[in-house]
Amino acid sequence: MDKIIEVRHLRKVFGNNEVLKDINFSVSKGEVVCIIGASGSGKSTLLRCLNLLEYPTSGEILYHGTNILEQKMSNAVYRTNLGMVFQQFNLFNNLTVLDNCMVGQLKVLKKDKAEARKTAMKYLELVGMAQYINAKPDQISGGQKQRVAIARALSMEPEALLFDEPTSALDPELVGEVLKVMKDLARSGLTMLVVTHEMGFARDVANRVVFMDAGVIVEEDVPEVIFNNPSNERTREFLRRILDE
Amino acid sequence: MTADNSFLEWVYFIWQHNWPLFLIGARNTLIIALSGTIIGFFIGVLIGIIRTIPIDHKTHPVLRTAYNVVNFILLSYIEVFRGTPMMVQAMVIFYGAAMVYGVHLDPIPAGIFIVSINTGAYMAEIVRGGILSVDKGQFEAAHSIGMTHTQTMAFIVLPQALRSILPATSNEFVINIKDTSVLSVISVTELFFNSNSVAGINYRYFEVFLITCIIYFIMTFTVTRLLRYLEIKLEGPSVYIIHGSQTVPEAQIRIVGKE
Numbered sequence: 001m002d003k004i005i006e007v008r009h010l011r012k013v014f015g016n017n018e019v020l021k022d023i024n025f026s027v028s029k030g031e032v033v034c035i036i037g038a039s040g041s042g043k044s045t046l047l048r049c050l051n052l053l054e055y056p057t058s059g060e061i062l063y064h065g066t067n068i069l070e071q072k073m074s075n076a077v078y079r080t081n082l083g084m085v086f087q088q089f090n091l092f093n094n095l096t097v098l099d100n101c102m103v104g105q106l107k108v109l110k111k112d113k114a115e116a117r118k119t120a121m122k123y124l125e126l127v128g129m130a131q132y133i134n135a136k137p138d139q140i141s142g143g144q145k146q147r148v149a150i151a152r153a154l155s156m157e158p159e160a161l162l163f164d165e166p167t168s169a170l171d172p173e174l175v176g177e178v179l180k181v182m183k184d185l186a187r188s189g190l191t192m193l194v195v196t197h198e199m200g201f202a203r204d205v206a207n208r209v210v211f212m213d214a215g216v217i218v219e220e221d222v223p224e225v226i227f228n229n230p231s232n233e234r235t236r237e238f239l240r241r242i243l244d245e
Numbered sequence: 246m247t248a249d250n251s252f253l254e255w256v257y258f259i260w261q262h263n264w265p266l267f268l269i270g271a272r273n274t275l276i277i278a279l280s281g282t283i284i285g286f287f288i289g290v291l292i293g294i295i296r297t298i299p300i301d302h303k304t305h306p307v308l309r310t311a312y313n314v315v316n317f318i319l320l321s322y323i324e325v326f327r328g329t330p331m332m333v334q335a336m337v338i339f340y341g342a343a344m345v346y347g348v349h350l351d352p353i354p355a356g357i358f359i360v361s362i363n364t365g366a367y368m369a370e371i372v373r374g375g376i377l378s379v380d381k382g383q384f385e386a387a388h389s390i391g392m393t394h395t396q397t398m399a400f401i402v403l404p405q406a407l408r409s410i411l412p413a414t415s416n417e418f419v420i421n422i423k424d425t426s427v428l429s430v431i432s433v434t435e436l437f438f439n440s441n442s443v444a445g446i447n448y449r450y451f452e453v454f455l456i457t458c459i460i461y462f463i464m465t466f467t468v469t470r471l472l473r474y475l476e477i478k479l480e481g482p483s484v485y486i487i488h489g490s491q492t493v494p495e496a497q498i499r500i501v502g503k504e
Binding site: 080089103107109149 | 303380382385387388389390391392393396401404405408
């Protein structure tokens, strides 16, 4: 399979705290990978290292086989290939919904306005936010913001989309609308890497589930195995705790 | 007019005979305060941007050293001009320019220069605070769609930072209207200086400065109201109304189909 990103011996240290210890991991084209694990297990840090919001302490990140930590390719150019959806949405507060989805296309991809608008509208319709194009972020709900954030990331037409706990900051009744959009995207064949606490989503949608604990990947397998018959005691313990709640 | 005339008669008399001087003074005060605030604002924005450039382990050592030198100079400028009275700065610059460089500055341009660099020092810290107050997530989101630091600043962070520092900028403008009065020490013919002249002609200090007081207040109050109005305009409405219910997304989608 065509590997989009491959991580080798990745380490990340904050001060004296080794958050990621020798991570080896890859994502192939068309895969939906869910990363699960307790808070502080390093799953968000791993995701943030992948698009260099955190700079790895050591190790390699291969993008189609090229190590981007050595390569001269600028961080900015590399990042356009990976979309990112944040827990806190992070919509640009000074821009309307439509401009949020256009600004990257205009300024980074240097598309012309008509084309950028067409692309933005396509994805805003996909997430059901087309009628809000003139709204400012503080005028819409959390679930709507997250859907716009997904449209903003998609408007850059990246090869893969990274989701950092996309529903954790939402009111419970708003989680569904965001998960629905994400399920639709997964079915459309988009490559997705999702850090999540939504076990139902991981079980139904993921091709592969990665369980992380204390900075290491403990176990990774298809969801049926992880959820029904995990081989590691720590995985079992985590799932027992989280599914009991 | 004699000492037997009433207080109000004196006020009226002084205004009748000297209003052009008061108005010229008020005009000069406004010109100096406005130009000084605008130029100072740009100085502040420039320095604020420079002082928030991210420098980390990946930055080339030569660049890092250069940055540190520039930063030190800017910080010295800020500390010196915030740490000394504007009246003293006016004396040092005005008479210093004449003595050391043989440059005889015209009082009004000299006044604008002094107010500008003084305001610049304050605005630099205000702008820096404005930039730092923008949520870190805004930077991350901009970086994640491939924007460079410059693009992030220009299109995302500065528009938000500048809006959030608008009240502080208005405040600087109002302070400048009042503080231009210290420029009378270098013979700038602003409102306070002219009032002093009028008072000297008549020997009626209370009446003259009551008029001066009212003129200052009219200027500052008008400016405060205007800038407040601008702030409200820029904030915009807090709700976005579409046809349909926010809690029923299906209803909204149907409306799209109709359009």
